[in-house]
Amino acid sequence: MxxxxxxxxxxxxxxxxxxxxxxxxxxxxxxxxxxxxxxxxxxxxxxxxxxxxxxxxxxxxxxxxxxxxxxVPVRIPVDRFAPDRSQRRCLASNADLECRILPAERTDEQFALYQRYLQHRHAKGGMDEHGTHEFDQFLIGSWSHGRFMEIRMPAAQGGRLLAVAVTDVTELGLSAVYTFFDPDEEKRGLGTFGILQQIAWAQRVGLTHLYLGYWIHGHRKMDYKRRFQPLEYYDGRRWLLADPASGSLAL
Known part of the structure; x- marks a missing residue:
């Protein structure tokens, strides 16, 4: 249609x-x-x-x-965002890390980290069998204006790659496509740290929103998005401000 x-x-x-x-x-x-x-x-x-x-x-x-x-589609109006206590702790505990934004081009180091992440998070789910073709097809594509935000240990400590936040850049905002990280560094909260760095990135370049994809009430892997406030959600017609005190978004 x-x-x-x-x-x-x-x-x-x-x-x-x-x-x-x-x-x-x-x-x-x-x-x-x-x-x-x-x-x-x-x-x-x-x-x-x-x-x-x-x-x-x-x-x-x-x-x-x-x-x-x-x-439920959700996005963060980045100029109004204020990190909560837990997010401030995440920023402080990862203050030693270095972030850099690169073209969306696969490297051997990134692919090795991606495979480790999938084998840990999605074992026997199909994605853990992804090769380089699936990596490029899923995360890069042929027409998107994507970037890879690498998160690394300090160069003085070897500069080891800890996480990659795949991000689309548009005139309306950034879109968080996918993040993968070292499963041995899970205590660092690298998923949360990646979102916080994408928010800071959008603020630096004057974009209004970070799109987070879909929030799902009660889903362990998706409910974290509600912790980023203020949060807007799309009801099928317009974007509305979510109530942070509510356990769900009114649709």
């Missing part, structure tokens, strides 16, 4: 067939996907982010499941 009229031609939107949900194993999922053959995807992607879509490789999608609205 057509999503809206473009000056040149209609933007087509497809609905996938049902497939196993990646978050709840007892559920089936479906997605809305922007036409992957549309040559304008790179230009349309920022607008799609504002509609609650997300990128995975070259696909721009949004969950569209029958009878389920668990996946």
């Amino acid at each position: 057509a999503l809206h009229r473009d000056p040149d031609h209609e933007l087509r939107l497809f609905q996938t067939g049902e497939h196993p949900c990646g978050y709840w194993p007892d559920r089936q999922a479906r997605d809305l996907v922007l036409d992957p053959q549309d040559e304008r995807l790179a230009r349309l992607y920022p607008m799609a982010l504002s509609w609650g879509f997300r990128r995975s490789g070259d696909l721009v999608y949004r969950p569209h499941c029958q009878g389920c609205r668990a996946c």
Whole structure:
């Protein structure tokens, strides 16, 4: 079906067939996907982010499941963000680390870390079998304006790579695509630290938002996003400010 009229031609939107949900194993999922053959995807992607879509490789999608609205698009208005006590502790405990932003080009060091992370976090889930082709296909794609934010030990201590935050850069904000880190350094809270560094990055370059993808109430791996305040969520029509005292987002 057509999503809206473009000056040149209609933007087509497809609905996938049902497939196993990646978050709840007892559920089936479906997605809305922007036409992957549309040559304008790179230009349309920022607008799609504002509609609650997300990128995975070259696909721009949004969950569209029958009878389920668990996946809620969320973003942080970075100029209003204030770290809480736990996040300030995370910043302090990782103050020795060095961050640098690089083009989205795979290195052997990054790929080795990615494999270790998947084998620890997603053992026997399919992703742990990813090779270099799947890495490029999933995290880089062919048209996105992505960057790799590397988080390393200080150069004086060898500069070992600890984490990579894959980030898309658009005129509307940054989009946190995926973060992988050294499983032996889990106590550092590198996932949280990566988001805090992406917020600081957006602030430095004058972007208004960091898009975090989907928040899922009650899901252990996704509920952490509610800790970043203030937080805005998309209700299908507009972005609204979430109530930090609420355990869920009103839809």
